[in-house]
Every structure is written in structure tokens, then in C-alpha cells.
Amino acid sequence: MVDSSAPIIESLSAAEAERHLEALGALLHACVHDGASIGFILPFSTAEAEAFWRDRVFPSLRAGGRILLVAWVDGRPAGTVQLVTETPANQPHRAEASKLLVHPAFRRQGIARALMVALESQARQSGRALITLDTRTGDKAEPLYASLGFVTAGIIPGYCRDPFVDQLDATTVMYKTLTPPAGRVEAAAG
Numbered sequence: 613m614v615d616s617s618a619p620i621i622e623s624l625s626a627a628e629a630e631r632h633l634e635a636l637g638a639l640l641h642a643c644v645h646d647g648a649s650i651g652f653i654l655p656f657s658t659a660e661a662e663a664f665w666r667d668r669v670f671p672s673l674r675a676g677g678r679i680l681l682v683a684w685v686d687g688r689p690a691g692t693v694q695l696v697t698e699t700p701a702n703q704p705h706r707a708e709a710s711k712l713l714v715h716p717a718f719r720r721q722g723i724a725r726a727l728m729v730a731l732e733s734q735a736r737q738s739g740r741a742l743i744t745l746d747t748r749t750g751d752k753a754e755p756l757y758a759s760l761g762f763v764t765a766g767i768i769p770g771y772c773r774d775p776f777v778d779q780l781d782a783t784t785v786m787y788k789t790l791t792p793p794a795g796r797v798e799a800a801a802g
Contacts, residue, residue: 617685617686618685619683619684619685619690619691619721619722619723619726620683620684620685621681621682621683621684621726621727621730622681622682622684623679623680623681623682623734624673624680624681624682625673626670626671626673626674629665629669629670629673629680629682630666630670632682632689633662633665633666634662635688635689636661636662636665636682636689636692637658637659637661637662637664637665638658638661639689639690639691639692639713639715640652640661640664640665640711640713641656641657641658641661642715642716642717643713643714643715643716644656644661644775646716647775647776648713648775649747649748649751649772649774649775649781650711650713651711651772652664652775653773653774653775654775654776656775669694672696672698675698676697676698677696677697677698678694678695678696678697678698678710679694679695679697679731679734679738680692680694681693681694681695681727681730681731681734683714683718683723683726683727685718685721685723689715690714690715690717690718690721690723691712691713691714691715691718691723691724691727692711692712692713692727693709693710693711693712693713693727693728693730693731694709694710694711695707695708695709695710695731695734695735695738695743696708696709696710697738697740704739705739705740705741705742706740706741706742706743706744707735707738707740707742707743707744708743708744708745709728709731709743709744709745710745712724712727712728712753714727724753724756725756725759725760728756728757728760729760731743732760732788732790735790736790736791740790741789741790741791742787742788742789742790743762743787743788743790744785744786744787745757745762745785745786745787746768746771746783746784746785746786747783747784747786748772748781748782748783748784749767749781749782749783749784750782754784754786757786758786760788761788762786762787762788763786763787763788764784764785764786765785765786765787766784766785767782767783767784767785768782768783768785769782770782771783
């Protein structure tokens with residue numbers, strides 16, 4: 613565990629995130645190699661990690677389809693989470709929490725919780741009343757989400773490949789209903 617100060621969490625634009633491509637790639641690479649089930653399997657190179665940010669996240673940031681939150685500790689990205697706001701036309705009230713990452717060296721310091729609290733604040737500011745997510749069933753993140761008020765909607769067996777072994781893992785689908793932002797209660801009720 614790294615002895616560090618409290619994280620500073622900020623939202624990065626595409627241009628800001630692009631300046632940190634190498635560090636973001638290293639963060640993703642470390643998480644996958646530590647067993648995180650976030651859509652990648654081994655072998656997984658740093659080039660593949662950087663390509664994920666460059667080819668999938670940065671274009672969506674530029675288009676306004678997601679918000680990237682980064683937790684900085686001692687000038688280094690210790691964790692990230694994304695709020696995907698690009699939803700179908702019939703779901704403008706919803707957003708998805710995606711790719712909660714905390715570097716293994718910075719775990720057990722409250723960074724994941726702080727990122728999710730900031731994500732919820734961003735969702736409210738974006739006028740979203742529902743956050744959805746999925747996580748590998750039984751993973752360390754599942755109790756964190758529950759402690760933050762996320763409710764399990766269901767479990768899908770055989771949803772994804774395990775990053776280390778040749779097996780399929782289940783995923784838990786969760787959601788959290790947010791109090792509508794001030795000024796939106798009347799519109800929602802009307």
C-alpha cells in the first residue's frame with residue numbers, strides 16, 4: 613500500500629485525458645493484471661490498454677457521451693470511473709457507471725468509494741435520475757456498490773470470460789435511483 617494524501621477527484625476533458633494516456637494505460641493494465649473483470653482477458657498489453665483509452669474513451673468524451681472522473685494521489689492517477697451518458701432516446705434520465713478502476717497500489721484507501729460518490733454527483737448535475745452498472749458476481753466491488761445504495765436487479769450466469777482461467781463468470785446487474793435535481797420534480801410529476 614502506498615502512503616499518500618487524500619485523493620483529488622476531477623473530471624477530465626478528452627484533451628486533458630489525452631495528455632495522460634500513458635498513465636491511464638498503465639492504470640488499466642495494472643488492474644487487469646490484478647484480476648479486475650472489466651472487459652479484458654490475458655494476455656493484455658500496455659499497448660492494448662492505451663488503445664482502449666485512445667479509441668473508445670477519448671472519442672466518446674469529445675462527443676459528450678461520457679464523463680471521465682480521475683482520482684489523483686501525489687500527482688498520479690490512482691483511480692478512474694466513467695459515467696456513460698450516451699443513452700437511447702427513450703432513456704435520457706439514465707446513465708451507466710463504467711470501468712471503476714483503482715490501481716492495486718492504492719486500494720483500501722477509500723478511492724473507489726470517493727469516485728462513486730463523485731460519479732453520483734455528476735449524474736445528478738447531468739439531470740440523471742437512475743444509474744445502472746454491472747459487476748462480476750462475488751467481486752470485491754459488489755459490496756461497495758450495495759453500501760452506496762445500489763440495488764441488485766438480477767444475476768446473469770455465464771456473462772463474461774474470467775481474465776485468468778478458462779471459465780465463464782456471472783455478472784450482477786445493479787441500479788440506483790437518484791432524487792431528481794431541484795426544479796425537475798414538477799416536470800417528472802407532470
